[in-house]
Amino acid sequence: MKMRVLKIAGAAVGGLLVLLATAVGALATQSRTVDGHSMEPTLRNGTRFLVTPGSGGEVHRFDVVVFTESARGTTIVKRVIGMPGDKVEIRSTPEDGYQVLLQQGGSGSWYRVRVPAWSGQDTFGGRCCEDDGSGSVESRIQTVPAGRFFYLGDNPDGSADSRKFGWGEVTKVIGRVSAHTWPLTLSWGIGGSPSLSPVEAPTS
Numbered sequence: 001m002k003m004r005v006l007k008i009a010g011a012a013v014g015g016l017l018v019l020l021a022t023a024v025g026a027l028a029t030q031s032r033t034v035d036g037h038s039m040e041p042t043l044r045n046g047t048r049f050l051v052t053p054g055s056g057g058e059v060h061r062f063d064v065v066v067f068t069e070s071a072r073g074t075t076i077v078k079r080v081i082g083m084p085g086d087k088v089e090i091r092s093t094p095e096d097g098y099q100v101l102l103q104q105g106g107s108g109s110w111y112r113v114r115v116p117a118w119s120g121q122d123t124f125g126g127r128c129c130e131d132d133g134s135g136s137v138e139s140r141i142q143t144v145p146a147g148r149f150f151y152l153g154d155n156p157d158g159s160a161d162s163r164k165f166g167w168g169e170v171t172k173v174i175g176r177v178s179a180h181t182w183p184l185t186l187s188w189g190i191g192g193s194p195s196l197s198p199v200e201a202p203t204s
Contacts, residue, residue: 031048031049031050031051031181031182032048032049032051032066032077033046033047033048034046034047034048034049034077037155037158038076038078038153038154038155038158038159038160038161039064039077039078039079039153039154039155039159040117040121040154040155040158041117041154041155041192042064042079042117042154042190042191042192043064043077043154043177043190047180047182047183047186048180048181048182049077049177049178049179049180049181049190050177050178050179050180050181051066051174051175051176051177051178052175052176052177052178053175054175055173055175055176056173056174056175057170057171057173058170058173058176059080059083059149059168059170059173060080060083060176061080061081061082061083061086061104062079062080062081062193062194063079063080063176063177064077064078064079064080064154064176064177064190065077065078065079065080065151065173065174065175065176065177066173066174066175066176066177067168067169067172067173067174068169068172068174069165069168069172070165070168070169070172071165071166072165075174077177078151078152078153078159078161078168079115079151079152079153079154079194080149080150080151080168081100081102081113081149081150081151081152081162082102082144082149082150083104083144083149084144084145084146084147084148084149084170085105085106085143085144085146086102086103086104086105086106086143086144086150087102087103087106087141087142087143087144088100088101088102088103088128088129088133088141088142088144088150089101089128089129089139089140089141089142089202090125090126090127090128090129090135090139090163091127091139091202092124092125092126092127092139097122097123097124097125098118098122098123098124098125098156099112100112100113100125100152101113101199101202102196103201106143109198109201110198110199110200110201110202111196111197111198111199112196112197112198112199113194113195113196114194114195114196114197115154115192115194116192116193116194117154117155117192118154118156121154121155121156121157121158122156122157123157124157125156125157125163126163127139127140128140128142128162128163129141129142129150129162129163130142130166132166132167133148133150133162133166133167134162134163134164134165134166135163135164139202141202144167145167147169147170147171148167148168148169148170149167149168149169149170150162150167150168151168154192177190178190
């Protein structure tokens, strides 16, 4: 009887070790390291995060995604602001340096996008957008084309994003960021959920 119990216990421990090894392997293959400060404080330089399996090639408004930036062919992580069909604009004044405006689906009410992480890091975000989604001399409304998205960093004053590179390509999205994995002192989720505040429709 004792031998049978030991065998059962050994099999259970072995199974748990296999599951643990599988989980660790999955975390290793699906996690990445932040290189840079453009997404601080949401994702800090040197921390690791998990990419949700099976989430490549798709975007959802306000998701943080990993994707290949076409102009340089490099992998970057940024927050999705505008979806295909949305209208976007960025206004900057001496009194209010970073007004990110959004009309969902290209019709109806306009909103100002507010991300908690932007506070104190949004002294002057420039103006947007040119036809390709990049920054412009004067504020201009643009519609996000099919198969594209408009993206920004959570550290506006220190981020190279759509304001520099233009629209992102949905097909080049590697996946959605879902959680921190390292260091263990960080909370599991990435937090920093954006909000929308109604505003008057821009006239540009």
